[in-house]
Amino acid sequence: MLNAGDRAPDFSLESDSGKTVSLADFPGKTVVLYFYPKDDTPGCTREAQAFSEALQAFAEAGAVVLGVSRDSAERHRRFRDKYDLGVTLLSDPDLAAHEAYGAYGEKTMYGKRVMGTIRSTFVIGPDRALKHVFSAVKVDGHADAVLALVRGGAPAAPPARPAAEKRAATKSAARAPAKRAAGKAPAKAAPKAR
Numbered sequence: 001m002l003n004a005g006d007r008a009p010d011f012s013l014e015s016d017s018g019k020t021v022s023l024a025d026f027p028g029k030t031v032v033l034y035f036y037p038k039d040d041t042p043g044c045t046r047e048a049q050a051f052s053e054a055l056q057a058f059a060e061a062g063a064v065v066l067g068v069s070r071d072s073a074e075r076h077r078r079f080r081d082k083y084d085l086g087v088t089l090l091s092d093p094d095l096a097a098h099e100a101y102g103a104y105g106e107k108t109m110y111g112k113r114v115m116g117t118i119r120s121t122f123v124i125g126p127d128r129a130l131k132h133v134f135s136a137v138k139v140d141g142h143a144d145a146v147l148a149l150v151r152g153g154a155p156a157a158p159p160a161r162p163a164a165e166k167r168a169a170t171k172s173a174a175r176a177p178a179k180r181a182a183g184k185a186p187a188k189a190a191p192k193a194r
Helices: 042-053 055-060 073-083 096-101 142-150 162-182
Strands: 012-015 020-022 030-035 063-069 088-091 104-109 112-117 120-124 130-134
Touching (some): 012 073, 030 042, 030 142, 042 073, 042 142
Parallel strands (some): 063 088
Antiparallel strands (some): 012 088, 104 112, 120 130
């Protein structure tokens, strides 16, 4: 995988709009190039939605966001339309860009070693040098971390996982009635009808 300071490899890939998009199309801009495994899967959908929701903030910071997967441009269009995504999606079926950036290789999935897309994001400066590389990305909070970096700060720490928060809230709510009931005498049962 590439590292911060390396020169970003160019690419020419078909987008969800049917146009060919290259790194050279964005002179003077910061380019956020993120690689993801597959359209319309839970994690990839949340990631695309988060980047889409933050597009205006990225634009105000002088950046464009491009998502790349092996999916076809037609599948990208269906994905874009289904979730009303604003981020530009690029098709890399032969893995040329994936391999140039080191975003394809061996990874662990469900405890097994497999070959596949390594979820990763590359922040490319206007000089075409890599400003930052996010590898083995966790989806939740990732777009915010990238935006913080693009705005000139350190990457923001991702928030606590929503599922963990939900479990904690559920446990807390379950304990609360038990504590209230502990101070009261048990209610007498009504006599059974015969």
